[in-house]
Amino acid sequence: MTRKRPTINDVAEASGVSRGTVSRVLNGQTNVSLAAELAVRRAVSETGYVVNRAARSLKTSRTGSVVMVLSEPQERLFEDPNFSVLMRAATNRLAERDMSLVLMIAGDDGDRERVAHYLRGGHADGALLISTHEGDPLLEAVERSHVPAVACGAVLGHESVIPYAAADDRGGARQAAQYLVDQGRRRIGMITGPLDTPGGALRMEGFTSVLGRKVTKRKLVYGDYTQAGGERAMHELLRNFPDLDAVFVASDLMAAGALQALRTAGRRVPGDVAVVGFDDSAIATATNPMLTTIRQPLAEVAEETVRLLIALLDEQQVESAVLPTELIVRDSA
Numbered sequence: 001m002t003r004k005r006p007t008i009n010d011v012a013e014a015s016g017v018s019r020g021t022v023s024r025v026l027n028g029q030t031n032v033s034l035a036a037e038l039a040v041r042r043a044v045s046e047t048g049y050v051v052n053r054a055a056r057s058l059k060t061s062r063t064g065s066v067v068m069v070l071s072e073p074q075e076r077l078f079e080d081p082n083f084s085v086l087m088r089a090a091t092n093r094l095a096e097r098d099m100s101l102v103l104m105i106a107g108d109d110g111d112r113e114r115v116a117h118y119l120r121g122g123h124a125d126g127a128l129l130i131s132t133h134e135g136d137p138l139l140e141a142v143e144r145s146h147v148p149a150v151a152c153g154a155v156l157g158h159e160s161v162i163p164y165a166a167a168d169d170r171g172g173a174r175q176a177a178q179y180l181v182d183q184g185r186r187r188i189g190m191i192t193g194p195l196d197t198p199g200g201a202l203r204m205e206g207f208t209s210v211l212g213r214k215v216t217k218r219k220l221v222y223g224d225y226t227q228a229g230g231e232r233a234m235h236e237l238l239r240n241f242p243d244l245d246a247v248f249v250a251s252d253l254m255a256a257g258a259l260q261a262l263r264t265a266g267r268r269v270p271g272d273v274a275v276v277g278f279d280d281s282a283i284a285t286a287t288n289p290m291l292t293t294i295r296q297p298l299a300e301v302a303e304e305t306v307r308l309l310i311a312l313l314d315e316q317q318v319e320s321a322v323l324p325t326e327l328i329v330r331d332s333a
Contacts, residue, residue: 006047015043018181037242065100066090066309067124069115069142071132073107079226080253081282082298083130086152089302090128097310099125106138116141122297123261126309128152129162134196148312152305154198154320163312165304165321169199172325173206176276176294179327181210185246185274189219191233193250199225203250203278219244224255230254234261245273246333252277252284255291259332274333280326296325 008026012019017036025040032040043049051215068090070077077083091101100160102124106112115138119127127142127149134156142149143161151164180188190207193200200222208215218240221233230249234257239245249255256275259269267273269289277284280295311318 006049008049008115011040011043011049014047015039038187040043040063051320053177063123065102065124066094066126066128066306067102067104067115067118067132068128069104069106069132070130071106071136071138071139072130076107076131076226077105078108080251082279085281085298086130089299090306093303095308101128106136109137112136112138112141116145119145121146122214126150126313128305128309129155133179133194133195138331148309150305150308150312150318152301156196156198156201159320163308163318163320165301165308165323166198167298167301168322168325169202169296170206170209172278172294172296173203174210175325176278177210177310179292179329180246180248180274180333183246183274183333187241187244188214188246188248189221189237189241190215190220191223191230191237191247191249191254193223193225193254195222199250199278207248218318223250225251225254227253227257230257231261232257234258235265238262238265238267247273247276248276248278250278252279252281252291252293255293256283256287259287259289259291270331270333276333279331280328284328284330287332292330292333293328295328297323 002056002161008019008022012022015022017039021036022040025037068087070083087103094101104115104118106115121143124147127147131152132155139155139158151162153166154164155162188211193203195201221237222232223229230253233254243275247258249258255275258275262269262273269275277291277293280293284291284293286292300323308318
């Protein structure tokens with residue numbers, strides 16, 4: 001014999017409250033007394049009741065899921081430790097609302113079309129946009145789908161359209177540049193991130209705002225947020241600016257590559273060249289020497305991004321949020 005699956009009526013009977021009260025508790029509504037809420041939650045545990053998501057979806061037109069769209073090649077997901085932090089924090093925050101996170105990669109045209117089809121099909125209640133590049137054609141598809149969307153980091157050119165939570169990229173870069181100046185470094189270069197991303201553009205703005213006219217084209221090399229890209233960029237910077245005594249690198253992953261290039265070139269860190277990264281990711285303490293870097297509160301940014309999306313789903317007004325960064329001094333500078 002098979003045991004009958006418990007229903008919402010069983011929960012109501014076990015808790016001694018009405019079916020409507022049980023429904024309000026399960027849907028997270030606040031117009032329920034504490035005693036009733038405790039009774040319902042105890043009855044749910046005792047009966048083993050599980051919400052029928054398919055039935056709820058038909059009734060509420062909600063799927064109970066949010067799609068996280070990463071606009072980078074698939075290999076970046078596994079190489080960059082920042083993305084795992086963002087995913088973990090977002091998953092935990094959504095779980096508090098009994099919602100699931102679906103990850104989709106949008107690294108090329110085919111991927112973007114699949115994401116657009118998924119959104120148009122109404123398979124997600126909202127979208128979390130990660131590492132979105134300026135001019136990305138997916139943005140038009142997101143807007144046409146009418147699915148509420150927020151971004152982790154500003155979407156360049158859409159800051160007033162798509163709400164976002166972000167670290168203070170510009171301010172953090174200013175902290176890094178000023179620290180190097182205060183340490184007596186006078187020939188300072190930079191490896192930027194991609195300039196069609198907020199981290200790339202704003203971190204370069206912050207760096208140049210401190211050094212002003214001292215920044216020339218030969219002191220800037222453009223990177224791609226990968227370790228191999230950081231190594232290539234450091235070799236190029238050494239060719240263009242051989243007497244540099246410091247470098248600000250727009251991500252820890254690229255900074256790890258820059259350290260390798262400096263070792264290959266026979267430059268001591270920090271004796272010959274001081275190195276400052278950005279992120280304070282797990283790799284910052286795995287390098288030799290350990291990285292001086294700018295800490296961005298990634299978990300808090302992810303949680304704030306989810307909070308904004310939930311507020312949109314609840315039809316509330318939202319405002320974008322920028323969270324402060326912090327200089328973490330270690331051995332590389």
